[in-house]
Amino acid sequence: MIDTALRKRFEAALGRDAVLTDPLQLRTYECDGLTGFREVPALVLLPRTTEQVAAAVALCAEAELPFVARGAGTGLSGGAVPVAQGVVISLARMRQVLEFDPDDRTMVLQPGVTNAEISKVAAPHGLYYAPDPSSQVVCTIGGNVAENSGGAHCVKYGFTVHHVTALTVVLPDGSVVRLGGDAPETAGPDLRGLFIGSEGTLGIATEIRVRLLRTPQSVRTLVADFPTVEAAGEAVSGIMASGIVPAAVEMLDALAIEASEAAVQAGYSLDATAALVVELDGMEDECEEQFERVVALCREKGTTHIRIATDAEERARIWKGRKAAFAAVGRISPDYFVQDGVVPRTRLAEALSRIAAMSRAEGLRVANVFHAGDGNLHPLVLFDEQAGEAERAERLSSEIAEMCVELGGSLSGEHGIGLDKACSMPKMFGEEDLAVMGRLRSSFDPGGLANPGKVLPTPRLCGESPGRYRPHPLETAGVIERW
Amino acid sequence: MTDEPPAAVREPDGPRPAGESGAAPAAGAPRVRPTSLAEAAEALGTAAREKQALLFTGAGTALEWGAPVGRTDVVVETGSLDGLVSHAPEDWTVGVEAGMPLSRLQELLAPAGQWLPLDAPTERGGATLGGLLAGGDTGPRRLKYGGLSDLVIGATLVLADGSVVRTGGDVIKNVAGYDLAKLMAGSLGAFGLVARLNLRVHPLPESTATVALETGDPGHALRAARAVMRSPLEPVAVEWEGERLLIRFHGTRESTSARGRLAMDLPELDGARVLGEDDEHAAWEALARLIAGEDGRTVLRAGTRASRLPALHAELTALTRDTDMTARLVSGIAQGVHTVVLSGGEAAEHAACVTAWREAVHAAGGSVTLRRRREGVDALAASWGPAPSTAPVMRALKRQFDPGGLCAPGRFHPWF
Amino acid sequence: MISPHGTPDPQPGQGPAQGQGFDAHDPPSPDLISDCVHCGFCLPACPTYALTGEEMNSPRGRIYQMKLIGEGEAPLDAAAVGHFDNCLGCMACVTACPSGVQYDRLIQSVRPQIERNWARTRADRAFRGLIFRLFPYPRRLRPAAALGALYQRLGVRRLLQRTGVTRRLPARLRALEALMPDVPLRSALRRTPAHSPARGQASAPAARRTVGMVTGCVQQVFFAHVNEATVRVLTAEGCDVVAPREQGCCGALSEHAGREEEAVVRAKRLIETFEDLEVDAVVVNVAGCGSALKEYGRLLAGDPEFAERAERFAAKVRDVSELLAELPPLAPRHPVPARLAHHEACHLAHAQGVRRAPREVLSAVPELEVVDIPESDMCCGSAGVYNLVQPESAEELGRRKAAHVRSTAPEAVVTANPGCLLQISRHLDSELPVLHPVQVVDASIRGVKPW
Known part of the structure; x- marks a missing residue:
């Protein structure tokens, strides 16, 4: 519990205006982008500096208060859901660009800077920050570090972990450490890489050094319509097997197109069963040559219509349609769940037809808008909570995620495990694997105060042994393997 | 349980692939050469029960990196753990056992028009993928493609107690759970054995x-x-x-x-x-x-902001001016990764240069790994610079993953 | 600095109405609330979130509070009122929202709820009362402005400023004082002629359009010259312009502040004034008024006598830039060799969705370079009477906007809303001319310097 004396100590450390205690104000922090999970915190803190975060965390450690770091609260796995009677440390006021060196192509940011802002600041120097999650206008670099966010272009450019070279981190005991370094190579084990994607369970990143890339000379984007999802899937395989590394290959199915068009009118064909967005970038001549090959490949695989962006404005519109598709589904359904499973790209068509069958069986619509280039599915299960469909939708959603694992994929490609999928982790990892992950976690956080209940399943959260992963005896012996 | 016979423990004079350095740390220790994951797990489990200190080696190209290992009771060789587990060209993925040399992997991938775009200098000495991950060796092409750890999408590890742990997966995009492969990257064998790796491959450029x-x-x-x-x-x-x-x-x-x-x-x-x-x-x-170095030379590897190069080069020139040493600085100049190679001169000169130049790098906000040294340098210069702020975390990790301190003890002395 | 929590601190026991929720008269609709999927895309668009970094001072947070209050899970208390009052109503979030949440309708139904169900402090009531007894009445505003002009002319302002008297005024009065434009006395007393015929061009002798003009309340006193420019441009472009006297205030300020009854009365009066005129369009040069006029249909939807008339009226409303963009230029434009920073008024860009028209109209002026301001989607802090009732936030937003304007190194600023014009001039310390786009077009047609 947080008594007056403790609250005053937080206020003394951070300033009065950085400590929220009003019940209504606290409630606005009770959930993130996944509203199904809610928990009211006892306190919300709004620090402005690394020192203030360290002071806040040290007080939490002293009082044994669990704390949850929060950026823009856009996460889709419940990773920023508060802990009851715990503290939320909002990094929304830490949005300074601390350093920018265009010659070394590097920038140092506070965690509350939005992803899109980085590229905006870098743009006058012909530079940009490559990872571009769909929520980039709002999601923060701190949240990106926590989730190891990718985005549409990660099939070519990789994830946050490939673009963040150093972190200043407040550990769960309040101490401040520096992970990584100024160069991509540093002495000793790669704790930076370990921290990125740890979903706020190992500490709070308060300064983030990113590397910037030169804006590609040429960017070519097309939208190709296909009569079936399978045909679109084959076009994806064809492109990826051709030796071309596209900057992005995205797919939207008919429902997703409907939603997106309702929201932003980006000009997708409403009569297409599936649309592929393919983008190439790089040096002009090579980009051009490869683009022609992609167009030919789409034709070969039976595209019914190809729209080629003729200028930056049209390209922006195509992407606006793609990036708004998630939230736009709100226009065609009162409620929805988003899944984030990954399947090997060669099994995309199979995964999609299984999703369609599962959707029919459950009697709930599923929209698909996803990163086809890396097999990262985003099935959106549409339902109406008021019609009592929530439970079925949740079941269908989990089944889809677990099917991805079954097909040799992953529970999550970019949204993280959070609270949402913690209980599904045993489907993907063995007991031993999870135990070792637990050991890693306690190396950083022996008191278990940093975002507890997230990532790893806990008995309290998941029941004693909820559909526990049962390894094959040979697997236990280390004779056979799943990967 | 397995029907496989236990891994053979051979005498120290048995045949083994020689590292390019020709140096043979732990020359007198018995060696085991598991041929399967199960054997590897058993070898480590046995060693843990008997509290034997372990040294992992692939081709042995990076055995000298970091601080000298204090004690080695058993050398675990991965050379026979070198199979291809899977290759899905259309998925851009390949699974290998960690003892596979990089050069052999390239030969296997080439017919599919693919490669692992890694050009680690130690490849020439037969460096294995597991060794390359643990050593953190990367080459010039890192600028575009990243290092090996950037290409690892999943791994199977054997920890000091013999337990087998999987991390990541075998799809090119995945954020489920902690990425334990990162703990292995640059760990120089101090946290466990890398047994298998799933990798993302790229199309071969024309x-x-x-x-x-x-x-x-x-x-x-x-x-x-x-x-x-x-x-x-x-x-x-x-x-x-x-x-x-x-x-x-x-x-x-x-x-x-x-x-x-x-x-x-x-x-x-x-x-x-x-x-x-x-x-x-x-x-x-x-x-x-040049970067891989050779016997008798001292090799330092540093990472800094790219713009620090001229100052660090000037510092090096000053440090070697009135000595019998020759210094060569090679720089991945767009990334700020520098290699210094010292040759000629006396051990004392090498040692003094190592210490002073490392201080200059630290002052410039960078970090340094000592990869090779002329004989005699160890007695005169510390292998590592001042402990980084992360030392307490590294110690905590070491306690969790290798509580008995059996994996490459002393490798990071005095950090942990 | 903005006060803690971005709002006046919640002070329990402030008035008699604490602890109540919304009443049954048009509470924020649960259906509209449920459109929000909590994605957060509105956060970067919201000026108060930009200032405070606080969830409860963001559109997503405000909708969440509406939901909690509407469901009876939380009372309409001082904290909530503070967060709603703090909303500028700039509607940038409406533009940003991918789910099509109608935040404009939500906040507009919350404001009257507050006025009815929350007892403001006496000082707050008095100040709001002063504003609403003054601004919407040109007849009252004109003498006030004349006094103001005198106040400036006689150097009283400078004297007070120099002696620090103004600094000791409460923040809101200080804001009121600081915003007072330097109005030439003559300008404050001018009135738009009731009828201005189209000026015959050889190529098009007959009037192309007959338009009614809304002259505004604040506009016709403080910005009579903008109205004059509007009339000149419209007539030059072949429009007959009808501007009925005594049209009064359109009710925008009142509606914006939740004074719904007042807004309804004013809307009805304006509709009555214009509906019998045979006009093709009702043209308005104040973005804030325009957005209210276009919403009359919704405002009066529940009134059987007016519902249909309001719809008909609203359908005819055009911002002056929209009308000009529809009409191919008739009068020749003279070059205006200058670099202009274009500030998009929220009530034009977000509330009315009019973004291209002002740019198109300005692009017809030869040699004129129009540049966008960084963070162009962000409100300048004017927002109706916001800069008067929430001076701290408005102050910070104004400074931020002025800095962005300066960063583009323009020779002048254009914006289609008098509130923005006052706010931006003030924070630029009058170092740059701030004009309505129509003034630039007017100068171009007449071949004179616009400033």
């Missing part, structure tokens, strides 16, 4: 071209490198090897030759030329050999 600019001036080299990085040419590697700047391009045949021409048009690259095919190969080979 063509390569290299532009060379003769310059011994790091400031000039830096300006030229920046000009290339500002241009739309997208080099895959930019290295200054002390006397010239090498800039490499990948792509289609037309594209690489166009890039070469355009690079020469940059005013900052006045006087540069495109290397012929043989010259190109020779230039990168020579660079790799």
